Amino acid sequence: MAVLAVLLGSAPRASADPAVLLASRWPAVPEGHGLSLEDQITDRLTQLGNELGRHLDLLSHDMFQLEVDGRHRHAHVRIGGGDGELLALRVDGDIQFEDINAHVHARLDLALHGHAVHLELPAFEMAPAEYRGDRGVEVRLPLFLRKF
16 A cells, blocks of 8 residues: 555656647637638639630620629620621620529610610519420519619
């Protein structure tokens, strides 16, 4: 018994480091303050969409333009061209995506022999649709608009 008491008394005491105890109880804040994976994917897809738009603009000789903003779920599309002195036709639109629907604000520019007409088309909504197994797009054009 005396030998056991001497061994226990002479054994070094376990000293608990407060930093080690604190780290085991409270996990550390993540080191990286970078973008989340979702934001990184969104930014990469936005870059790809804008690169595609630049190539289409170049290949079509300014007949087609596409700009994408993935963070705000917004796109700008322009189709058309021509010379304002002879004949020019352009359809220009802003598209805002919400859930699976797209809200479109479109404009139409027509120029003939120096005379130009600018038309603001009514805003409409596009939604995916299915009818008897066939998939399509449903265009919703509001006839009456009330705001409260």
